[in-house]
Amino acid sequence: MTAILQVTEQPTAQDYFTPEEYLALEEAAEYKSEYLDGVIIPMTGGTTNHNRISLNMSIALRLALKGLDYDVFMGDVRLWMTKNRIYTYPDVMVIPGKPEYYNNRQETVMNPQVIIEVLSKSTKAYDRSDKFKFYQTIPTFQEYILIDQSQVYVEQYCKLANKRWSYSQYDDEDTALVFSSFQVEVALADVYEKVDFEAENEPEHKSEESEEA
Structure with missing residues (x-):
């Protein structure tokens, strides 16, 4: 999901929500929020480049894994992490295999093998x-992919053993991201198809100055 996470200051008593309260609010909310052990964190919409990269990766993986026992999900599916009491998107x-749903909620899964995040400045x-x-x-988590949306730059973490991860970088559009999980x-070039780096790196105040003029 193309979203910007903004972590605010420590919660006061009235700012604390149980996971059940968060889910009830989330179902009725117009915009999505994440949940961090009692704190509800609003998410704002992402850029078109963010969306393009997420979609490109989802399509590429869906086609490559066709006929195999894997499911590929984009940002509307929520992830629950029991140990830290976190909901995220x-x-x-x-x-791999069938999704493990939290409390039979089919919008909330618990067993990803690969997670991909598209990085934003914030x-x-x-x-x-x-x-x-x-x-x-x-x-079940085995592989973490971080994709920069302002330049051709991909980072990859692959689990080797308990608390041991390998690290790789990709910064050449003529190369390919090689997954270790499958x-x-x-x-x-497919990851960054139609991504407009010039628009992504344009100063934010430039458009504001144009409007004022």
Whole structure:
């Protein structure tokens, strides 16, 4: 899902919500939010480039895994992490076999093998640090892909053993991202198809100045 996560200051007593209260609010809300152990964190819409990359990866994986026992899901499917009591919406998830639903809620899964996040300026530090640590509490989690939307740059973490991960970087559009969880390669040219880097790197104040003029 193309979204920007904004973590605010520590909650006060009246800002604390149980997971059940969060789910009830989420069902009625116009916009999605994530949940971090009692704190509800609003999410804002992502860019068109963010959406293009998520869609490109989902299509590539869906086609490559056709006929195999995997499911590919985009950002509307919620992920529950029991250990840290977190609900989040990864941009892309790959699940082996059948999805394991939390409390039989078919919009909430618990068993991704691969998680893909498209980085934005406001989320990249969180996605690379705390969020990765949270994902590592998922028993089935084996591979983490981080895709920069402002340049051709992909990071890959593959689980080797308990608390040990390999790390790879891809920054050449003529190369391919090679997954370790299954025999699939996705060309970076396909990952970044139709992505407009010039628009992504354009200063935010430029459009505001144009409107004022």
